[in-house]
Amino acid sequence: MIEFRGIRKAYQTGSQTLEALRDLTLTIGRGEFVSIMGPSGSGKSTLMNIIGCLDTPTAGDYILEGRNVAGLTLDQLSEIRNKTIGFVFQNFNLLPYATAWENVELPLLFNGKNARRRRQRVTELLGSVGLLDWKEHRPSELSGGQQQRIALARALANDPPLILADEPTGNLDSKSGEEIMTILSDLWKGGRTIVMVTHDDRIAAHSQRTIRLFDGMLAS
């Protein structure tokens, strides 16, 4: 599913060059549930951004589903994010002006799905996270757990094989966090690949394997 070959990522800050990832090589197989852990500044976020096609490596090859991402245009990267990857963020990142329904509908709009299929899919997704009755509510009218469930529904809109979760329970109380982890586990059991960044060993325990980063390299 994901293959990193000698990935480097360097940031230029003034005269200094900051190496966020140094010659990173790793493979995440289809259907795996992997946690990424490491202290602040270890390169977790950079790694997630590159896996999520939000950023491109300075050097090395990133093969996603057999396709080298390095040479793709911005629009091709957008299309991959839209169809292949579902994002779940720590702070949910829902559009504040849009209702729950509209937030979930957005990736389908970008994918050019027609009105009937959008209606069908959003109904199905909101139903699966138990929030169909909240479809007309805006994010500010929902609890954190509810917002993250909306975000999960949105991540699944185009039925992507890969879910990227960046501290998905970081802003939630433990009960809501457990609910989210249950949904993620179910998704994994349903055959999806899940890559999750976390600080919390108990959360990481839901995954099959943990990748530890330190100073932009694999720690183990």
Add this chain to the structure above:
Amino acid sequence: MNAALFRFFLNEYGKRRKKSALITFALFWGTMCVVLFLGFGQGLTSQARISFGGLGEDLIMFTGGQTSRAYQGLPKGRRIQLYPEDIEFLQKRIPEIGLIAPESYNGFAVSAGRRDLNRTVHGTTAEFAPMRTQIPKPGGRFLNPDDVRDARKVAFLGWKVATDLFGSENPVGKIFFIDRVPFMVVGVLERKLQDSTYQGPDADQIYVPFSSFGQINSQPFLSRIHIRPGDPRQSLLIDERVRTLLGRKYRFDPNDRYAIGVWNTIEDSKEFLGIFRGIELFLGIMGALTLLIGAVGVTNLMYAVVKERTQEIGIKMALGAKRRVIIFQIVLETLFIFVKGAFWGFLAAFNIIHLIRRIPLNYDAFDLGGYLLRPVFSLRTLFVFLTVVGVLIFLSGIFPAVRASKLNPIESLRYE
């Protein structure tokens, strides 16, 4: 872009708090200026055309003169007069002439009932009417060929003379006296704008058949010859040929500009209309510049909007929005903001134009009102307006939109 995205963005726009009241006003004002300026500009040109036409349309006038050069052994300073037989003389030799009419005039005492006046009376033929825009009020007519052939004692009155002689009564069919000879009124001139004259406005003139005029007036020569070319583009050719033929007949140098007088309204109006078109263009540009100020405000607003929504833009990018979707949304919002201001400005200008058009014109003296009180709202105004607005919407939206589409999704997602 598909209709669903359009609806989504429209809906999103509708939900946001608007901070654009001042800009909406600037757009309202700018739009009003564009439409008003275009309307007044076009009104100016069309009024200029109408008032030129008040004297005559496609008309060249010839008068007698005085030679300024010695010619064929004759001294300079000779008086040249035009005579009634010149009409046939010219008509036979210049096939390009469409219409030709003689005109003689002189001051006379005229009276009706107890009213006594002094007015200029003109003798002419039926061809005079179309060339000199002599349109009769309903219920009357201009002089006709039978009047001229039979030397009938009939007259066509300017509308002011008609009032001066007959007050508010309908003068048609009534008798009045020119130098104690009775004439019957057959028609009264419809009111018209007239910016240039030779014996005063047509409103004050009296026209009688050329043959009848000969019976009350002793002077043998003509005051004027009026010619309309069959094709207005041949006005200069006719001008030249008349001077050549008359020069041969009366023995003056055809290039002597003072031997006979020529007033070529066709060439004059070309020049004047050129000036008015220039003014029209200038006004249009002024209007567009006024609207440009509003457009700059919109650009500024849209830059602020892009900054404010950096995080939302980042979210949309993460969810797979392509660059053109981001651009589309920003340009679309620019359009919404523009349409809101422009709609009211347009409506205001449209109503102002139609209210001003209701103000009656002063036909008695040609004044500024004749030019300014008839602004025009035409399809051309609409077309120019829509083009200007369209270009400005695109220009004021596209730069902020492109900036938005170039945002880095990671930084945008982190933006607070």
